[in-house]
Amino acid sequence: MSIEHKITEIRWHGRGGQGAKTAALLFAEIIIQTGEYYIQAFPEYGPERMGAPVQAFNRVSKNIITIHSNIINPDYVVVLDSSLLESNQVTSGLKCTSKIIINTALSSYAVSMKIHFNKDNIYVVNASNISIETVGKNIPNAPMLGALIKIVGNIDLNMSLNSVKNKLLDKFRNKPEVVNGNLNAISRAFQEVKNN
Amino acid sequence: MIRPLSSKGKLVAKTGNEIAAEAMRQIEPDVVAAYPITPATEIVQIFSQFVADGIVKSKYIAVESEHSAMSATIAASAAGVRAMTGTSSQGLCFMWEMLYIASGLRLPIVMVAVNRAISAPINIHCDHSDTMGARDSGWIQIYSESVQEVYDNIIQAVRIAEQTKLPVLVTMDGFIISHCMELVEVYNDDAVKSFIGEYTPERYLLDIKNPYTLGSLDLQNYYFEHKYQIAKAMIDAQTTIVNIANEFTKCFGRSYNLYEKYMMDDADMAIVIIGSAAGTVKMAINELRSQNIKIGLIKIRVYRPFPKDNIAIDLANIKSIAVLDRSDSCSGAFSPIYSDIVSSLYSEGITTPKIISYVYGLGGREITIEHIKNIYKTLNQIMLGKDQKDCSIVHYINLRK
Numbered sequence: 001m002s003i004e005h006k007i008t009e010i011r012w013h014g015r016g017g018q019g020a021k022t023a024a025l026l027f028a029e030i031i032i033q034t035g036e037y038y039i040q041a042f043p044e045y046g047p048e049r050m051g052a053p054v055q056a057f058n059r060v061s062k063n064i065i066t067i068h069s070n071i072i073n074p075d076y077v078v079v080l081d082s083s084l085l086e087s088n089q090v091t092s093g094l095k096c097t098s099k100i101i102i103n104t105a106l107s108s109y110a111v112s113m114k115i116h117f118n119k120d121n122i123y124v125v126n127a128s129n130i131s132i133e134t135v136g137k138n139i140p141n142a143p144m145l146g147a148l149i150k151i152v153g154n155i156d157l158n159m160s161l162n163s164v165k166n167k168l169l170d171k172f173r174n175k176p177e178v179v180n181g182n183l184n185a186i187s188r189a190f191q192e193v194k195n196n
Numbered sequence: 197m198i199r200p201l202s203s204k205g206k207l208v209a210k211t212g213n214e215i216a217a218e219a220m221r222q223i224e225p226d227v228v229a230a231y232p233i234t235p236a237t238e239i240v241q242i243f244s245q246f247v248a249d250g251i252v253k254s255k256y257i258a259v260e261s262e263h264s265a266m267s268a269t270i271a272a273s274a275a276g277v278r279a280m281t282g283t284s285s286q287g288l289c290f291m292w293e294m295l296y297i298a299s300g301l302r303l304p305i306v307m308v309a310v311n312r313a314i315s316a317p318i319n320i321h322c323d324h325s326d327t328m329g330a331r332d333s334g335w336i337q338i339y340s341e342s343v344q345e346v347y348d349n350i351i352q353a354v355r356i357a358e359q360t361k362l363p364v365l366v367t368m369d370g371f372i373i374s375h376c377m378e379l380v381e382v383y384n385d386d387a388v389k390s391f392i393g394e395y396t397p398e399r400y401l402l403d404i405k406n407p408y409t410l411g412s413l414d415l416q417n418y419y420f421e422h423k424y425q426i427a428k429a430m431i432d433a434q435t436t437i438v439n440i441a442n443e444f445t446k447c448f449g450r451s452y453n454l455y456e457k458y459m460m461d462d463a464d465m466a467i468v469i470i471g472s473a474a475g476t477v478k479m480a481i482n483e484l485r486s487q488n489i490k491i492g493l494i495k496i497r498v499y500r501p502f503p504k505d506n507i508a509i510d511l512a513n514i515k516s517i518a519v520l521d522r523s524d525s526c527s528g529a530f531s532p533i534y535s536d537i538v539s540s541l542y543s544e545g546i547t548t549p550k551i552i553s554y555v556y557g558l559g560g561r562e563i564t565i566e567h568i569k570n571i572y573k574t575l576n577q578i579m580l581g582k583d584q585k586d587c588s589i590v591h592y593i594n595l596r597k
Contacts (some may be wrong), residue, residue, distance in 0.1 A: 028377050029209045035197050039209060041377040045235075045320070066342070066475030068372050069564045 010058040010148070013090055014080035016048045019141030023078070024056035026145055030155065030163045031060055038065045046181045053084060078148050080127070080140045082106070091115050102148050103127035103140045107196045115184060123151050125193040127185075134188065135181035142182040142188035150190045157190055198416070201449030203456035204387035210380050211302040211344075212346050212373035216282065216308045218243035220349040221252055222388040226277035228353075229268035234320050235370040262287035266294035273303040274410055276400025278354070280305065285312035285369060288326045292333075298478035299426055301410055302359035304395075305364070306537040307335075308350060308372060311471065311522075312370040313559040322370040324471065324522040328532045334371020334426045336364040336433055337500040341474045343378040343498075348450055351383075354392045356439045360433040371560065383448055391447050395501025410546070430501045437498055454503035456495040457486060460510060463492030465575040468511075468537055469520045470496045473563050475519075478566035491572055496533065504540035511541060516578040517551045518571050518591070524555045524561075532553055550578045554586060556593035567593050585587070 010027070014020030021043040028041035040059040040088070057071045073093045082104040084090055090100070094117065099119055101123045112119035127143035145164070149155045160184050168179045200207055210218065216239045220228065228247075230240040247256040255272075259265045264283050272279035283291065288309055298305050309327050313319040316365055318389075327337060336356060340346040346368045353364040368374055383391075399408055414422060434454060439450040442588065456474075466476050474495035484491050495512065496503075511517060521531035529535070534553040541549065552574065556563050571593070574585050585591070 025209075025211075026379050032207065032209045032379055033208075038379050039197065039377070042371070042375055047376065065378070067565070068369070068376070068475045069481045070562055072564075124384040137400070195423050 003163075006063065007059050007061040007065060007067070008076070008152075009074045010060075010076040010078065011071055011074040012056040012058075012078045012080065013084050014054055014056070015084070016052045016054050018080045019042070019139055020054055020080055021056045023080075023141040023145045024058050026057055026164050027148060029167055030149065030160045033159050033163050035095070037062060040065050044070070048107060053087070055089075076101065076152065077099070077143050077150065079103060080144050082142055083114055085111070091117055097121070099123065101125070101144065101151055101193065103144055105129070108188065108194075109196065120195065121196050123147065123193050125189050127189055130185050130188045130192065134185040135178060142185040146186035146189035147193035150193050157187065161186060200381045202381065202383060202387075202447070204383045206305060206384075207379055207447065209377050210343060210382075211238070211375055211377045212340075212343050212368045213238035213310070213375065214242060214341050214345045214377075215380055215382075216350060217367070218338070218382060219347050219388075220280060220308075220512070222385050223278070223351070223354055223392060224252045224360045225254055225280040227255045227257065227269065227272035227279040228281060229259050229265045229272065229279070229284070229354075230281045231262050231287060233262070233264045233284050233287040233461070233576065235312060235374045236282050236287070238374070239282040239308055239310070254465070258589045261407050262290040263294060266291040269305050269307075270294060270298050270301065271305055273298070273305050274301060274400070275402045276397045278395045279303075280307065282308040282310070284310040284328045285314055285320075288330060289314060290477065292330075295330055295333040295335060297411070298363040300422070302361040302429075303363055304361055305366050306350065306353045306357050307363065307525050309365050309367045310370045310374045311367050319559040320431075321372070322472075323371050323558045323560070324367075324520070325524075325558070327365060327367050327524040329363065329458045329531060334362065334430070334446075335500065336362050336430070336437070336498070338364065338498055339470045340373065341368065341495060342473055343373060343376065343584055344380045344450070346373060347380055347382065348444065348448070348452065349497075350442050351388055351391060352437075352440050354451070356433070356437055360396060360429055361435050361506040362429055362433060362493055367471070372472045386484055387447065391444070429480065433501050434498075434503060441520075452497065454496075454498040455507060456493075456494040456497060458495065458512060460492035460494065463490050464515045464516045464574065465489075465491040466494060466511060466517045467491070467493045467568070467571065467575075468496065468517060468519060468533060470499060470533060471522060473520070475523070476563060476565060479570050480565040480572070483565065484569065484572055489572065489576075491575070499533075502536050502540070502545070504536070507537065508540045508544040509547055511537070511549055512544070514549050516575040517549050518554055518575055519572075520552060520554045520556055522555075522557045524558060524590070534590075545582075550587055552578065552587045553590045554593050555590055563593060
């Protein structure tokens with residue numbers, strides 16, 4: 001993983017029901033498989049309603065993480081729902097080196113015009129489409145997890161898939177058929193996320 | 197490579213609630229009676245799944261309220277078995293009268309409390325008003341900074357409760373820890389079971405060969421003596437807690453004490469705090485120390501019994517001290533930790549440190565490294581004797597007035 005700072009911080013934006021919190025938890029579990037990093041994963045809790053904007057967070061560090069306050073200046077921002085680009089929350093606190101990964105059919109260039117952020121640091125993937133084709137419905141958290149793994153870099157895809165598989169088999173023990181779809185979604189987004 | 201401290205340990209990622217349920221699975225109390233409440237719901241949700249799946253042999257009693265949860269836990273403990281529960285905020289408030297019965301009957305109950313603000317106005321986020329309100333109820337109170345500490349504290353709590361015959365409350369900060377996934381070292385089941393041992397109560401109600409009376413009327417003649425015994429047990433508990441912590445360190449590697457000293461050896465200034473914000477303070481102190489600023493932290497782990505003697509000694513030579521409370525007593529005077537710190541020092545004849553009181557984080561209000569750095573600036577001014585901030589009133593962090 002390319003860790004430029006002492007603690008790498010990630011902010012997830014989604015809408016209630018899209019699984020931003022689950023994705024943050026899954027990401028943390030993937031990272032600990034490396035045996036190299038301390039992690040945190042936590043949601044921002046507000047009134048819980050389907051469709052309301054929600055955030056979740058990760059911290060990753062080679063050193064023990066003791067801080068327990070919110071993330072203000074994230075290194076990575078993951079946006080599960082492109083309608084959230086209309087609000088300024090997505091770009092809040094970004095550093096010029098921060099990278100944004102967005103679930104959209106638009107190009108990085110088109111998004112950069114919208115949010116006024118450097119095109120080179122904007123990555124796009126049509127996670128909703130991938131999710132519909134692999135899982136059968138629009139739950140974009142798994143593909144966005146795949147995209148994040150790719151952009152953060154140096155995280156082994158197969159190790160990630162194994163980690164997620166174990167977790168999902170436990171979580172969906174009554175409907176194991178959703179597991180493979182999610183794993184395919186992660187793999188596809190890992191391949192398809194791009195900067196254009 | 198990050199490695200477990202103990203040969204009996206392995207590293208996993210879990211939230212505070214998940215690790216509390218995991219500790220309870222390993223402890224496998226005979227009875228758990230609980231009623232779910234945000235943000236502690238997952239603890240009983242996960243544990244009741246363990247029961248339903250037959251993973252533990254514990255009896256789970258799904259009660260209709262927290263009052264009944266504590267009542268059933270008390271009854272189970274009095275009957276002679278290990279009993280645990282968990283709650284938060286309004287749930288703890290609803291247990292109120294039963295809390296005193298648990299300690300008054302000297303029952304070794306362990307309860308996990310997830311700290312949350314108290315209504316009204318309604319708020320589900322963290323502050324310490326709930327457990328601070330119970331600070332005089334005769335329960336031992338152990339606060340946790342991180343997910344790891346939640347786990348280690350719950351395991352130790354079982355031994356502490358059974359040895360002191362006092363109920364023990366282990367806390368974690370609502371959402372900040374209860375819903376935060378962190379890297380945590382868990383120990384294997386056998387090691388945990390062997391550490392806590394079998395529970396063999398000295399006396400119990402279902403021991404029909406040795407019947408005894410529990411909870412009888414106790415008027416002017418003896419009530420006072422019985423209450424004194426609780427106060428005495430609380431003082432004696434300090435030694436027990438330290439001994440069990442030392443044994444824990446031998447078994448599993450992690451060190452615990454009544455409170456933790458961080459960068460205190462040569463400190464001129466100190467912050468005293470409790471709970472998860474201690475970790476944020478540590479990070480702020482790391483930054484300040486890199487600028488050769490001599491500031492340290494005292495993180496209180498065991499709040500009841502309050503480690504007054506040792507803390508007074510450790511703070512005696514500090515020039516300026518900020519005590520940060522995550523609850524407001526609304527007393528017209530000061531909040532709980534500040535009052536305990538000041539009386540600890542004064543009773544030892546230590547009156548030189550200047551001590552300033554802060555209240556922060558009510559209802560989940562954010563506290564950041566920047567806030568801590570501002571406190572340092574104030575401490576420095578106070579230490580230098582210029583631009584004194586009024587130490588005779590409570591100051592509020594990150595509050596709109």
